[in-house]
Amino acid sequence: MKAVTISRYGSTEVLEYSEIEKPQITPNQLLVKIQATSVNPVDWKIRQGQIQLLSGFNFPIVLGCDLSGVVLEVGEKVENFEPGDEIYTFINPLVGGAYAEYIAIPANTAALKPKNITHSQAAAIPVAGLTAFQALLDLGQIRPGQKVLINGASGGVGTFAVQIAKAMKTEVIGVCSSKNITLVESLGADRVIDYNQIDFTKESEQYEIIFDAVGKETFSSCENVLKPEGIYISTLPTVENLPSTLITLFMPGKKSKLVLAQPNPRDLISIRELIEDELVKPIIDRTYKLGEIAEAHAYSEMGRAVGKIVISNEETSLVD
Structure with a gap:
């Protein structure tokens, strides 16, 4: 072959x-x-x-x-x-x-x-969709009405994350470059931030979940814009994020988590249902x-x- x-x-x-x-x-x-x-x-x-x-x-x-x-x-x-x-x-x-x-x-x-x-x-x-799904549902425990920020919203993982978060009836804020704002809006984002113009980590807005789908930020850089019980999730096990993930595991309050997708048939079925219901593409x-x-x-x-x-x-x- x-x-x-x-x-x-x-x-x-x-x-x-x-x-x-x-x-x-x-x-x-x-x-x-x-x-x-x-x-x-x-x-x-x-x-x-x-x-x-x-x-x-x-x-x-x-x-x-x-x-x-x-x-x-x-x-x-x-x-x-x-x-x-x-x-x-x-x-x-x-x-x-x-x-x-x-x-x-x-x-x-x-x-x-x-x-x-x-x-x-x-x-x-599979890889991108399951990464987004397992990050938001398993690690983020996403719930309707929450405010969720997706960093890297126009990428492979980010495009799924925006749609899944919206399907879960949350308020979705996407972060991407200016040329991809229209796409991210079309996927359901309630607000889109151009990272070349605005640094979301310096804003006053706070979020229940920050999903760093491109691993460009760290828990420490996002900590101030997380709500008191907020969760930061990254796709990259960097030297900056590994210690914070271990430390916050045993402490109350804000959490740092890392996602490593697994080929879980249950989650593949859930994504299939979202796609067949035309909530995700x-x-x-x-x-x-x-x-x-x-x-x-x-x-x-x-x-x-x-x-x-x-x-x-x-x-x-x-x-x-």
């Missing part, structure tokens, strides 16, 4: 579009024909070798974690899926494997994809083919993507 592999760490030049062996499934797995995947920053951080102590040196490595596709084979112990089911999920980025035509995945990490969107749209959801910046992965990585590394970057295989046949 075709896949994108790396045999060493480095620039986009190390990405190889090559032929590798098709995976075999175990009794608890699904063999999935991947119709689409997406680019997450963790993919090119692994490729660059930024986290090689975790990703290791067992080359070749197949990158990619988001996926949407069609079940071709079902393990003998799997009861809730059958061939032909259209599913979506993500796999551990350190394991990878989604930049390929086929993948074997644990059945207990997947869910049926939303019926009203394409595979390309569905592949934009994936925002796609650009779509590439699998053989164009170098261009997709280069664009992602620029940090200018609005929403998600998708890699589509939808034109390929479901038959070998």
Whole structure:
């Protein structure tokens, strides 16, 4: 099967579009024909070798974690899926494997994809959508009527966070650049702050939840604009945020938390319901083919993507 592999760490030049062996499934797995995947920053951080102590040196490595596709084979112990089911999920980025035509995945990490969107749209959801969902609902304990600020509101995670927070009937304030204000407003934000004009951490407004979807702030920088029981949530375990997360865990009052999304079928189902109810939609910046992965990585590394970057295989046949 075709896949994108790396045999060493480095620039986009190390990405190889090559032929590798098709995976075999175990009794608890699904063999999935991947119709689409997406680019997450963790993919090119692994490729660059930024986290090689975790990703290791067992080359070749197949990158990619988001996926949407069609079940071709079902393990003998799997009861809730059958061939032909259209599913979506993500796999551990350190394991990878989604930049390929086929993948074997644990059945207990997947869910049926939303019926009203394409595979390309569905592949934009898992990592970013689950990060936003689990940050706001599990860590933030979001409730109707709260005031929620989303920093990085036009990004992959942020676009989902704005919509999910609005679906939860909260007052949503988005922070982004001026060129993306209209988009964030269209997603339901009640107010949008241009970070080039206003520093929200210096304003008098206070929030129950601040979700830093791009990891640009810290708990200490946001503490003054959190309400007395407010929660700051970041996507990045920085040296500034790790101590505050540990300290506030054991103290009353304001909290600092870190989100690390997990491929939870229950949450994938909840997001599917939000999408099928047309309360949430994936925002796609650009779509590439699998053989164009170098261009997709280069664009992602620029940090200018609005929403998600998708890699589509939808034109390929479901038959070998």
